[in-house]
Amino acid sequence: MQATPQTPPREFEFSDRDFEFLRKLVKEKAGIVLADHKRNMVYSRIARRFRALGLNRGEDYVALLAKPNSVELPELLNAITTNLTHFFRENHHFEFLAQQFSAGGRFNTADRIRVWSAGCSAGMEPYSIAMTLCEALENKARQVKILATDLDSTMLDRGREGKYRLDDVEAIPTAYKKKYLHITPHGAQVQTQLRQMIHYKLLNLMQQSWPLKGPFQIIFCRNVMIYFDKETQKVLVGKFAQLLQPGGFLIIGHSENVSGMHPNLKLIGRTIYEKS
Numbered sequence: 001m002q003a004t005p006q007t008p009p010r011e012f013e014f015s016d017r018d019f020e021f022l023r024k025l026v027k028e029k030a031g032i033v034l035a036d037h038k039r040n041m042v043y044s045r046i047a048r049r050f051r052a053l054g055l056n057r058g059e060d061y062v063a064l065l066a067k068p069n070s071v072e073l074p075e076l077l078n079a080i081t082t083n084l085t086h087f088f089r090e091n092h093h094f095e096f097l098a099q100q101f102s103a104g105g106r107f108n109t110a111d112r113i114r115v116w117s118a119g120c121s122a123g124m125e126p127y128s129i130a131m132t133l134c135e136a137l138e139n140k141a142r143q144v145k146i147l148a149t150d151l152d153s154t155m156l157d158r159g160r161e162g163k164y165r166l167d168d169v170e171a172i173p174t175a176y177k178k179k180y181l182h183i184t185p186h187g188a189q190v191q192t193q194l195r196q197m198i199h200y201k202l203l204n205l206m207q208q209s210w211p212l213k214g215p216f217q218i219i220f221c222r223n224v225m226i227y228f229d230k231e232t233q234k235v236l237v238g239k240f241a242q243l244l245q246p247g248g249f250l251i252i253g254h255s256e257n258v259s260g261m262h263p264n265l266k267l268i269g270r271t272i273y274e275k276s
């Protein structure tokens with residue numbers, strides 16, 4: 001006979017009702033869909049908030065969040081988001097980026113270079129973009145601006161600081177590490193020049209209007225929309241398409257698919273869409 005799975009004993013009270021409240025709020029505010037099986041994950045992520053706030057019961061946490069303009073809401077969203085990322089993740093996207101900006105590439109002669117990392121997490125994605133662009137452009141003087149946005153303010157702080165553990169920077173090619181990082185036996189920091197190419201901004205993709213100026217040649221929004229439902233993805237894809245210049249590209253994560261969501265976006269490579 002199979003044993004019934006047991007919920008592990010909990011430090012704090014957390015009822016089905018509390019979970020339902022949080023699930024609805026997170027979907028409404030951040031677009032993130034929390035399936036039933038995410039209950040334990042949600043509990044473990046918010047347990048830190050209970051400790052920080054000195055609370056013992058889910059219903060007290062719910063009451064805090066239910067207040068108008070609750071200051072706990074951004075903290076909840078910071079706690080709930082999945083921030084997994086690494087340097088040169090899904091590397092063929094960076095090979096593609098390099099091709100577009102290298103000699104003979106579509107954007108090699110552009111005077112104004114604008115790339116957006118939407119859902120940039122701790123900065124590894126925008127720094128991978130910055131290193132790739134510097135190499136492709138061979139340090140030719142250009143106006144290069146990389147916009148890096150996220151909903152999670154703690155991730156933006158980490159990105160701005162540009163400090164990483166030595167094992168985090170292992171995925172960076174050795175030549176780039178020498179050129180763009182300051183490495184000590186205790187850790188690594190991205191050099192100031194590279195950090196200055198990136199503008200970190202708080203942006204919730206669910207907010208109605210995005211205070212951003214396009215057009216962008218390339219938008220990276222990788223491993224972010226996977227947490228949203230199809231309807232939300234479609235709205236976002238429409239907004240990305242508007243901000244891309246004709247001939248620009250939207251790049252998404254390997255386990256995502258937005259084919260058919262916008263008439264002007266055509267799949268031209270693995271998870272790479274071109275705007276017509």
Ligand SMILES: C[S@@+](CC[C@H](N)C(=O)[O-])C[C@H]1O[C@@H](n2cnc3c(N)ncnc32)[C@H](O)[C@@H]1O
Nearest residue numbers: 030081083084085119121151152204205222223
């Ligand atoms: C799994 S990480 C992906 C990071 C990076 N793009 C990569 O592929 O390595 C997802 C990021 O999306 C952010 N995110 C989730 N919902 C968001 C929203 N509604 N608006 C903006 N960013 C969001 C999270 O905070 C998190 O940093």
